[in-house]
Amino acid sequence: MRLRVFSGTDRAGVLAALEAGRQSDTGPARLVLIESADAERAARWLRNGGPQPRGVAFRETPISGEVAFVYTNGAAFYDGMGRELRAALPGLTSTSVGDGGESGVLGQLLDCARLGSLHTAIVRTLFGLRPDAAIGYSFGETVALLALEVWQDPERLMAGLCGGSLYTSDMAGELRAVRTAWRDAGIEGDRWASLLVRTDDRARLDAAIGAEPAVHLLLVSAPGLFVIGGEAAATARTGGLFGEDALPIDHELAAHVPELAGIADRVRCGFTGPVHPMKGGPRFYSGVTARPYEVSPERIAEAMTGLHLRPVDFPALIERAYADGVRTFIEMGPRRQCTGFIDRILEGRDHVAVAMDEPGRGVERLWRTVADLIAAGIDVDAAAVARALSRASAQARISAQARQVMVPPPAPPPVLPQPGPVLDRTGLNELAQGRPSAAFGPDHSHLDGLRHRVRLPRDRMLLLDRVTAVHAVPMSRGSGTIHSETDVRADSWFLDAGGRMPAGLMAEAQQGALALISWLGLDPGTGDQSARLLDQEVVYHGPRPRVGETLRHVTRVEEHFEHDGMILVAVSGESYVGDELRMSLRKGRVAVFARTGEAMGGGLVWEPKPGGRPGVSRAFGQAGIAAFDLPMLRRGPLSVLREVPEFDPHRGYLRAAFPLAPDDWYFDAHFPDDPVMPGNLMCQYGFQAASFYLAALGHTAGREDWEFDIVPEQPMKVRFRDQAIPANRLYECELFVTEVTGDPYPMVRGDLLMTVDGVKSGLVEGAAVRLVPAPAFQSAEAR
Numbered sequence: 001m002r003l004r005v006f007s008g009t010d011r012a013g014v015l016a017a018l019e020a021g022r023q024s025d026t027g028p029a030r031l032v033l034i035e036s037a038d039a040e041r042a043a044r045w046l047r048n049g050g051p052q053p054r055g056v057a058f059r060e061t062p063i064s065g066e067v068a069f070v071y072t073n074g075a076a077f078y079d080g081m082g083r084e085l086r087a088a089l090p091g092l093t094s095t096s097v098g099d100g101g102e103s104g105v106l107g108q109l110l111d112c113a114r115l116g117s118l119h120t121a122i123v124r125t126l127f128g129l130r131p132d133a134a135i136g137y138s139f140g141e142t143v144a145l146l147a148l149e150v151w152q153d154p155e156r157l158m159a160g161l162c163g164g165s166l167y168t169s170d171m172a173g174e175l176r177a178v179r180t181a182w183r184d185a186g187i188e189g190d191r192w193a194s195l196l197v198r199t200d201d202r203a204r205l206d207a208a209i210g211a212e213p214a215v216h217l218l219l220v221s222a223p224g225l226f227v228i229g230g231e232a233a234a235t236a237r238t239g240g241l242f243g244e245d246a247l248p249i250d251h252e253l254a255a256h257v258p259e260l261a262g263i264a265d266r267v268r269c270g271f272t273g274p275v276h277p278m279k280g281g282p283r284f285y286s287g288v289t290a291r292p293y294e295v296s297p298e299r300i301a302e303a304m305t306g307l308h309l310r311p312v313d314f315p316a317l318i319e320r321a322y323a324d325g326v327r328t329f330i331e332m333g334p335r336r337q338c339t340g341f342i343d344r345i346l347e348g349r350d351h352v353a354v355a356m357d358e359p360g361r362g363v364e365r366l367w368r369t370v371a372d373l374i375a376a377g378i379d380v381d382a383a384a385v386a387r388a389l390s391r392a393s394a395q396a397r398i399s400a401q402a403r404q405v406m407v408p409p410p411a412p413p414p415v416l417p418q419p420g421p422v423l424d425r426t427g428l429n430e431l432a433q434g435r436p437s438a439a440f441g442p443d444h445s446h447l448d449g450l451r452h453r454v455r456l457p458r459d460r461m462l463l464l465d466r467v468t469a470v471h472a473v474p475m476s477r478g479s480g481t482i483h484s485e486t487d488v489r490a491d492s493w494f495l496d497a498g499g500r501m502p503a504g505l506m507a508e509a510q511q512g513a514l515a516l517i518s519w520l521g522l523d524p525g526t527g528d529q530s531a532r533l534l535d536q537e538v539v540y541h542g543p544r545p546r547v548g549e550t551l552r553h554v555t556r557v558e559e560h561f562e563h564d565g566m567i568l569v570a571v572s573g574e575s576y577v578g579d580e581l582r583m584s585l586r587k588g589r590v591a592v593f594a595r596t597g598e599a600m601g602g603g604l605v606w607e608p609k610p611g612g613r614p615g616v617s618r619a620f621g622q623a624g625i626a627a628f629d630l631p632m633l634r635r636g637p638l639s640v641l642r643e644v645p646e647f648d649p650h651r652g653y654l655r656a657a658f659p660l661a662p663d664d665w666y667f668d669a670h671f672p673d674d675p676v677m678p679g680n681l682m683c684q685y686g687f688q689a690a691s692f693y694l695a696a697l698g699h700t701a702g703r704e705d706w707e708f709d710i711v712p713e714q715p716m717k718v719r720f721r722d723q724a725i726p727a728n729r730l731y732e733c734e735l736f737v738t739e740v741t742g743d744p745y746p747m748v749r750g751d752l753l754m755t756v757d758g759v760k761s762g763l764v765e766g767a768a769v770r771l772v773p774a775p776a777f778q779s780a781e782a783r
Contacts, residue, residue, distance in 0.1 A: 032057040032371040062377025065327030066132035071140030072333040075251035077108035082115040084362035105172040116333035119356040120147040128381040131282040181259035194229035194249040218256040222341040271304035287312035331355040423467040432458040454523040461669035463509040475521035482512040486551040500544040504684025512555035536588040567592040604721040604760040608736040620644040652737030656689035662726035677724035686733040686752035690769040699746035711768035722761035
């Protein structure tokens, strides 16, 4: 990957250099474009402002001051973190934290430490940067000591932690140390719970905590953002005082609390060991005292003991580091939570805060961090990063070639697909409700006049405007590819409040699969056939298409096989605007079956993971939803949310209800003589329910002109095992929340369970919706 750097004396100078294609890094103002970034879009952003384009970094003046490495805590853990980066840079690993294999909370903590150590090795070895300060958020203080190789014998220390009971049964699991303290204090209870509380009234929070002897303030994360924890029932009572501003944290670890005083000597002993001389090394800060401490066995053990027993004030820590001269903060470890905290703490003051990780985008995030630092005037060796990634890629190719011990004989020449028909809307309508032979030719005349066949939707649900190419042998029952397009016009019926195509309909627009199934002869032509989507994995990569853009689809039939009278067709595809990938679809399966069969029916077998403890549930009717007065929820023909019977933020749950009627518009359009609610439309309604969850939490306050959008680069696994037809009366969507984040872009992630008349019909695993600025909102409103 290549970086392009444009510089000048100010913003105007950079813009002039960009428009002239003149690259340099000598000016104080710098614009850095990652290889795939659009220069024209970057220029528009420099002129007009708005949301910063992806892959673009800019600062008008260089940053001065010191650099701090910041290490996040174990609650940031997520499955698969760092996997892409480790694969891309296999030579950069840390031996100080072992090889893994631990389970439970201890495994999560150590996996976070391993990723933090990997990031540290990358920044020191490839970026060429050395820290002036080391800062940890909660358990991140320990990670800092490990990653920066303070201890002479980290293996012994890690063996003690892994082999002991501190993080397996004293502070987690059986909670022996905590339960002993509760028993001695006459406190009933045996479960621990933690909550994230958002409030600007610190005195009120302190009073609420003071009323419960078994509840404590654990962390001050940022202004107005706190973590509390303690005995589960007491913590729930305290959280109940703050309603939807108290959210459960799925990380059952007791830390920063006085209940651990009984094991303080064991903690001190566990973190005592010889250290390397750190002359000229970074200052290590304590989150408890918000001051640097001496790097010695005694002071480290003292700091670690205090960390376990006392709360952490992260804003005070960042303020002290800033006062000491730190201006650049590089976050190591999973996610980007500390980066958001720091931006919130230092809002309005000159600083740079960047993160080394972003779920699902390890290598891209690496390059974005490099770009941000270079734009800030920090000397980063981007060439060394490129060489390391290129070298690792070359070594992987050589290893793959070395494993090929047998060379297969040359395959016979394939039968080359012949170019198929080019179709306009008239031809597509023939496939939807006319004569397929009029579109595909006489080979398909056996499908003419059949009431039930594989067909395209009609009217509004026919989302294709044209087929531009078909590369497949007709009636071959083989594989092939179809190219089609969808125009997003000012009069398109589906436009949302921001003038964009909804995410669910982007997936629905891969309707070329149905046309290709017919072209290949995979419809038996018996007159009783239906086609239903069973599975797909969808990833959204960029902005949803807006008015004036054309969504270009590439759709493939990869293979098919028959089972019990049913044809299962494997499909995949991508959707582009120009040459920019906007959506990809993988692992798709379409069932072609006789209407008397059982391809759809019986429902889905799935149970949600246990969530938080139930709290006070709220319900919203049509008036309650309308009271939010959000155009993003009330404008557009697909803004259909009218009733939310259950909203319980304490356990992370929402249930939305959508009544069904036989004359609902989509039944007649999808499909003629075979009416069924489109599965991707069901998903779209689910995305709307998830959006309302964020609104009900209060995240839209002050952001009324923002828009809800799908989180990019997050795979969503979709399954359907039943359907909604005109005879059904109620479609419900249940959201089981797995993650909620706040600033800068509020996001909710979870699983969407879709039921029809009480039957589990579909599921979206990993659905993620966020709030983002909508620069086109006002013009869309004006339309």
